[in-house]
Amino acid sequence: MIQTHAPVHSVEEIASGIFRLSFRSREVASAALPGQFVNVKVNDSLFPLLRRPFSIFSVESEAVSIVFNVIGEGTRILVSKKPGDVVDVIGPLGNGFSVAMDSKNYKTALIVAGGLGIAPFPFLLSQIGKDKKVLSFTGARTSNQIVRLGMGHMHIATDDGSEGFAGNVVDLLEEHLSHHHYELPRIFCCGPARMLKRLSDFAQKKGIECYASLECAMACGVGLCQGCPVETINGKKKYVLVCKEGPVFETSTVFV
Amino acid sequence: MMNETFTIAGVTFRNRVLVASGTFGYGDEVPELVDADKLGGIVTKSLSMKPRDGNPAPRIAETASGMLNSIGLANIGVQKFIDEKIPKLSSFASTVIANIAASSVEEYCAVLEALDPFKVVAGFEINVSCPNVKEGGLSFGTDKVKVALITRELRRRTKKPLIIKLTPNVTHISEFALAAESEGADAVSVINTLIGMAIDIRTRKTRISTITGGLSGPAIKPIAIAKVYEVYRAVQIPIIGIGGITSWEDAVEFLLAGASAVQIGTYNFVDPSAGVKVAEGIKLFCEKQSIGNVGELVGAMEAQRSLSVIESWL
Secondary structure: OOOEEEEEEEHHHHOOOOOEEEEEEEHHHHHOOOOOOOEEOOOOOOOOOOOOOOOOOOEEEEEEEEEEOOOOOOHHHHHHOOOOEEEEEEEEEOEEEEEHHOOOOOOOOEEEEEHHOOOOOOHHHOOOOOOEEEEEEEEEEOOOHHHOOOOOOEEEEEEEOOOEEEHHHHHHHHHHHHHOOOOOOOEEOOOOOOOHHHHHHHHHHOOOOOEOOOOOOOOOOOOOOOOOOEEEOOOOOEEEOOOOOOEEOOOOOOOO | OOOOOOEEEOOEEEOOEEEEOOOOOOOOOOOOOHHHHHOOOOEEOOOOOOOOOOOOOOOOEEOOEEEEEOOOOOOOOOHHHHHHHHHHHHOOOEEEEEEEOOOHHHHHHHHHHOOOOOOOOEEEEEEEOOOOOOOHHHHHHHHHHHHHHHHHHHHHOOOOOOOEEEOOOOHHHHHHHHHHHOOOOOOEEOOOOOEEEEEEOOOOOOOOOOOOOEEEEEHHHHHHHHHHHHHHOOOOOOOEEEEOOOOOHHHHHHHHOOEEEEEEEOOHOOOOOOHHHHHHHHHHHHOOOOOEEEEHHHHOOOOOOOOOOOOHOO
């Protein structure tokens, strides 16, 4: 974990209304692991006050990238960054997918992403062992909002039916698995809370291990503010912090 | 040689910038990001007798240049602090103040008595002003008789610096400072968070789980400075100014209003090394102004009406 003023390399629209910002930091790039995040101060003014957490989308040599859509003051400022502008970054932070990803106890990775929940997966796909079979499932409102960069082949679901399966990505996954059998599958997922809850229930019913990257409002990202609790299931502590113990959790251990 | 130090009841702090309770863990959270030895002092997360889980999510929400929080005093409890944190804190160069929160006078006393024997705990800051717990907290801090009682009982049990952290959620905070002073408090911390609230207009739900929370950050700085000024005119004991400090300029403003020292709170979340930067900035400012002792700034505001304010606008 370091704090650095990183120069912006590029900002590009990679799907309709979805942007990728790439910045240069050798230290963050070399330490980053799939599923970790960075906490970004978008300007040096006191509004917005707090940093904004983003999953690491990709790491290519010294370039680290994040993806976002413009939904508030922080992302409005980020999208207007020009190459050479500086962002204040703390990272890489949290526990990512690494332990689950590197395990020998599974053979098939089922990647399931809802909307911007795609964020951690291009990096994960670039690091996952070649001995694993990988299938990706992604859901979006409509075809032009699907992030395809770095994802390879995907099974696609759209709410409006403009591409692939008409419906949500959990239904698509369930449908797919009802026709196909995979050896020792494991789910890696990220997306809206309701999607994660359904996947968690599905995984439990089928006896599939499931790892989810959770989202939570957080101020510091490093455990100082205690602002991002998630309730544990039969844990020693009632709450753990998304920023420190997560953001990736085995879904049988917390109430997603 | 610049004198940056200050003293409360015989305990000397290396400079006048501390980190506020609940914004810096137990001092050992982020060694990668900040050299805690360069701080004047560290005030620990509030400690209670038993561990506390804290409140459900969402615990925080950002508001205009501020944040609402309702952490609910989540902490590891005094025994775990003694077992796991005190050994680490013993190597710190900066002064460690243990913050105590409790839901009864007896609990305050028990936590203080458990910590008092440890040399590394240089003093105590008493949280009688948390707005986010059902018992204790604000119900103590808004009652002068209870503030006096808690101060009196704790004063009997320690010779170390006893600092009472006051809430701004009262009509006249100076009356509470006087109550603490008259019962033997060595200093007061001014201010804790203000009760605030925010609603998501789309979901119509409150933005934090406990409906109201504590407002902090730059948004509250002018209120905090006014409270420091009010208390400064009322008591003789030192005041530790808290509320929205992000820069050395903010800190100097608090000193001029009457604070002997300051604490950085919310801004640690944005920049964990903010306290170190503020301390360095105060030192440079004093050097430039040929001030030999930072203490010369305390209460040194000009009482006369300002004739022109245009420079601070532009």
